[in-house]
Amino acid sequence: MRLSAGTPSRLGASWDGRGTNFALFSANAQRVELCLFDNQGRRELERIRLPERSEDVWHGYLNDVAPGQLYGYRVYGPYEPEHGHRFNPNKLLLDPYAKRLAGRLVWSDAHFGYRTGSAREDLSFDRRDNARGMPKAVVVDETFNWGRREIRPNIPWEDTIIYEAHVKGLTQKRDDIPPNLRGTYGGLSSPVMIDHLKRLGVTTIELLPIHGFVDDRMLVEKKLVNYWGYNTLSFFAPEPRYSQDNPLDAFRTTVARLHDAGIEVMLDVVYNHTAEGNHLGPTLSFRGIDNASYYWLMPDNPRYYDDFTGCGSSVNLTHPRVLQMVMDSLRYWVEVCHVDGFRFDLATTLARGPNGFERNSSFLTAVRQDPVLATVKLVAEPWDLGLGGYQVGGFPSQWSEWNDRYRSAMRRYWSGEGSLIGEVSSRMTGSSDLFNHSGRTQRASVNHITVHDGFTLSDLFSYNEKHNEANGEDNRDGSSDNLSNNCGHEGPTDDPAVVAMRRQLRKNQLACVLLAQGLPLILAGDEVGNSQGGNNNAYCQDNEIGWVGWEGLNQEGDDLTDFIGHMIGLRKQFSQLRSHRWLDGRRPDGSYGVLWLTPSADEMKESDWNFPEGRFLAYVLGPMEQGQAPIFIVLNAAPEEIEFTLPKMTEYASWKQLLNTTESQQKTTDFASGAETKAPPRSVLVFAGSA
Numbered sequence: 001m002r003l004s005a006g007t008p009s010r011l012g013a014s015w016d017g018r019g020t021n022f023a024l025f026s027a028n029a030q031r032v033e034l035c036l037f038d039n040q041g042r043r044e045l046e047r048i049r050l051p052e053r054s055e056d057v058w059h060g061y062l063n064d065v066a067p068g069q070l071y072g073y074r075v076y077g078p079y080e081p082e083h084g085h086r087f088n089p090n091k092l093l094l095d096p097y098a099k100r101l102a103g104r105l106v107w108s109d110a111h112f113g114y115r116t117g118s119a120r121e122d123l124s125f126d127r128r129d130n131a132r133g134m135p136k137a138v139v140v141d142e143t144f145n146w147g148r149r150e151i152r153p154n155i156p157w158e159d160t161i162i163y164e165a166h167v168k169g170l171t172q173k174r175d176d177i178p179p180n181l182r183g184t185y186g187g188l189s190s191p192v193m194i195d196h197l198k199r200l201g202v203t204t205i206e207l208l209p210i211h212g213f214v215d216d217r218m219l220v221e222k223k224l225v226n227y228w229g230y231n232t233l234s235f236f237a238p239e240p241r242y243s244q245d246n247p248l249d250a251f252r253t254t255v256a257r258l259h260d261a262g263i264e265v266m267l268d269v270v271y272n273h274t275a276e277g278n279h280l281g282p283t284l285s286f287r288g289i290d291n292a293s294y295y296w297l298m299p300d301n302p303r304y305y306d307d308f309t310g311c312g313s314s315v316n317l318t319h320p321r322v323l324q325m326v327m328d329s330l331r332y333w334v335e336v337c338h339v340d341g342f343r344f345d346l347a348t349t350l351a352r353g354p355n356g357f358e359r360n361s362s363f364l365t366a367v368r369q370d371p372v373l374a375t376v377k378l379v380a381e382p383w384d385l386g387l388g389g390y391q392v393g394g395f396p397s398q399w400s401e402w403n404d405r406y407r408s409a410m411r412r413y414w415s416g417e418g419s420l421i422g423e424v425s426s427r428m429t430g431s432s433d434l435f436n437h438s439g440r441t442q443r444a445s446v447n448h449i450t451v452h453d454g455f456t457l458s459d460l461f462s463y464n465e466k467h468n469e470a471n472g473e474d475n476r477d478g479s480s481d482n483l484s485n486n487c488g489h490e491g492p493t494d495d496p497a498v499v500a501m502r503r504q505l506r507k508n509q510l511a512c513v514l515l516a517q518g519l520p521l522i523l524a525g526d527e528v529g530n531s532q533g534g535n536n537n538a539y540c541q542d543n544e545i546g547w548v549g550w551e552g553l554n555q556e557g558d559d560l561t562d563f564i565g566h567m568i569g570l571r572k573q574f575s576q577l578r579s580h581r582w583l584d585g586r587r588p589d590g591s592y593g594v595l596w597l598t599p600s601a602d603e604m605k606e607s608d609w610n611f612p613e614g615r616f617l618a619y620v621l622g623p624m625e626q627g628q629a630p631i632f633i634v635l636n637a638a639p640e641e642i643e644f645t646l647p648k649m650t651e652y653a654s655w656k657q658l659l660n661t662t663e664s665q666q667k668t669t670d671f672a673s674g675a676e677t678k679a680p681p682r683s684v685l686v687f688a689g690s691a
Helices: 167-171 191-200 217-221 247-260 286-294 320-335 362-369 404-414 421-428 496-515 561-573
Strands: 012-015 019-025 031-037 044-049 052-054 057-063 070-076 136-138 162-165 204-207 211-213 232-238 264-269 341-344 377-380 400-403 445-448 519-523 594-597 616-621 631-636 642-645 654-660 669-672 676-679 683-690
Touching: 019 070, 019 286, 031 057, 070 286, 162 167, 191 561, 232 247, 232 320, 247 264, 264 320, 264 377, 286 320, 320 362, 400 404, 404 421, 404 445, 404 496, 421 616, 421 631, 496 519, 496 561, 496 631, 496 683, 561 654, 616 642
Parallel strands: 162 204, 162 519, 204 264, 264 341, 341 377, 377 400, 400 445, 445 519
Antiparallel strands: 012 019, 019 057, 031 044, 031 070, 052 057, 070 136, 211 232, 594 616, 616 631, 631 683, 642 676, 654 669, 654 683
8 A cells, every 4th residue: 555644634534536544633642553454344454654743633645545444543652541641552443533333342341441450440551452342433435416406494493393203212113114124214214204204293303312322331231222322432423223234325315305305304412421431431532542632631630530421521622623523523414414403412511611611612602603503403402410510591592402491390380280370481482581682582492391311291191200120220310300290190000080181281291392482392202102111211221111112103092193283283373483582561552472361361460470379371472463363372280170261352353262182173163252261170272363
């Protein structure tokens, strides 16, 4: 092979049609060797010392190295954990810019840079070669035929309805999908799945992590896995376990087909930590390439990691090259894979500086000015486990955020807790107390009642206690504060009254998520009554517990697919529900954004908001434009029916009922303006004004 200097300008392995340029960042290394492997990844064919170093990038160009070549790195430098350096050339390291992975991690003590079991722990040094059990990076050809007609959906923010799903779990139990596609990227875009998503009316599917990840050794020894995928090792490579052949092309084909159906694709991304864990974790990539650059280390003792994530370590985006890697990764998924947005796990960690969370951090500033990322949706999980980590409402205007304040308030409300109507009113109208600043609008709030982490919607009203015994941690893991309500019986039951109440409460929560201003998020499987048997932390359950159970599909009493479709239809019909202007009350000309009404249809006063144990909330959202109808929403979380009066408005002679969550089939009923009627116990009602 002919070796030349190549270029440091593009990190990773870049094939140009004649050969491949290899470039790796390491500020503290003394030497870098490129290791080439056979097609099976078992035999190391050659080690090539990268000949050049330019601004801390080690690089070289090899003629005749083509797509399909397997490779890794060995990086030489000081092994001084007490000074933050953990170089060990006995360990084969994965390229942080790997675009495709070959093989899976086979655990052994050789993956640790120190001698496991040594009294000196990580201060000892291990000389065993780990290459045989390491996944290898693969040189790729990034070209792909998207077709001349491939058009991204570009759903406006205010019209976005997110459906959170796991690639495998969504389709693994769908008997109407071919067996070879179940649990794969291809299964997501199968005709059956696309038809279901269209029937629901969702606009955007958000996938749990698909960046290449590994299974923790502890879990493997328990015969479990990192099912959710929050254990990233490669920020550029699609996880190969969801594909039978080329995962990059399989994923891009799925994106293209979903786009053809008008459905966006968002990725849940984990840049806050990696699979290498704490100071006693393995040396697989970043730790052995340049530990002191990639991770937050304790200032007074850099042997240890500053852990904001609860996963042992935190990625340090204040370092320019680490920030570059994350930005390059994001742009790669947009430009090469055509994804439409990202949900950032523990996003507060990404925006940390020396003094904690910073709204003008390097990461948030870089994102703000990036022309590629300006075209996609950005959603933050706005907290981490570090000091000052809870930052709901703290992100810049470009971002939306998961709003756990919505989740908590609505769980408490529909579980029967009183004296919440003030907070519920704010959560249903975009949470202005959290987001009405810095030019932000209601779309800043991503409203959800259930997500992957926690109870499913069915379990929320079937269990008062978590049941995580299958996780092998004696039921200690997962949250014990679920704000759930088992409706009088723990777990499954045939009691018709309990079954009916649970269905009713599921409908109420779904109705509220889709009536609330902001972005609705629905958890995959909630529409068909999917249960995890009370497990509220199914991160390691790649089995019947974690997979979506579709038994309730088309089954009366379980299937709420058409109900969700009806609610999304209402959301599309009434632009007030998708507003991007903060609401005001009665204006001088008599018009209004929102009117909060008592059961007697009088405008609420301060004393009405403080009504003891109040569980009834009613309000009118005014028309957004000329000729549009107002919409009247009634929430009754009380266990008894409550009499109320339809709003008395001279310009509207009647109110047409569009929703009553206690009815199995929605009936359209007209009520005269000012008429009296009753809200059934635990119900949501919607009416539209008619002239």
